[in-house]
Amino acid sequence: MRYHEESRLAGVYYVGSVSVGTGDRGKGLGTLVTALSIRDGIDVFACKRVIGIAQPSNAPSRAMLEKCGLFVDPDRATIILSTSGAFQTR
Numbered sequence: 001m002r003y004h005e006e007s008r009l010a011g012v013y014y015v016g017s018v019s020v021g022t023g024d025r026g027k028g029l030g031t032l033v034t035a036l037s038i039r040d041g042i043d044v045f046a047c048k049r050v051i052g053i054a055q056p057s058n059a060p061s062r063a064m065l066e067k068c069g070l071f072v073d074p075d076r077a078t079i080i081l082s083t084s085g086a087f088q089t090r
């Protein structure tokens, strides 16, 4: 959908799937990797918007994304249907 110019998601660059080892969390590594990904992604993909997806209960991920300049859009939610019951994202 992000490649179709008439899509609501046209020009969107997704950040996410960052994971830091449990022993190294809270040192700024997640924020650093995400910030670099956003910086380089904007250059490489010439995107118009950046979106990250985190579950409401994932406070570290939300804090990390907000530290990188993203904010919660109350008009937007992501719904994932999974027949296995497994989560696609945290």
Ligand SMILES: CC(C)(COP(=O)(O)OP(=O)(O)OC[C@H]1O[C@@H](n2cnc3c(N)ncnc32)[C@H](O)[C@@H]1OP(=O)(O)O)[C@@H](O)C(=O)NCCC(=O)NCCS
Pocket (backbone or CB within 6 Å): 016, 017, 018, 019, 020, 021, 024, 025, 026, 027, 028, 029, 030, 031, 032, 053, 054, 055, 058, 059, 060, 061, 063, 064, 067, 089, 090
């Ligand atoms: C989300 C994750 C990548 C963050 O990585 P990290 O290197 O620990 O994060 P940072 O050290 O850069 O911290 C970023 C912000 O989160 C905050 N934070 C960290 N742990 C937190 C917690 N348990 N509750 C609330 N905020 C928290 C930090 O305080 C920091 O904000 P601040 O500098 O304003 O205080 C890491 O927790 C992780 O790997 N989680 C499991 C995988 C996951 O959920 N990935 C995200 C998928 S969407």
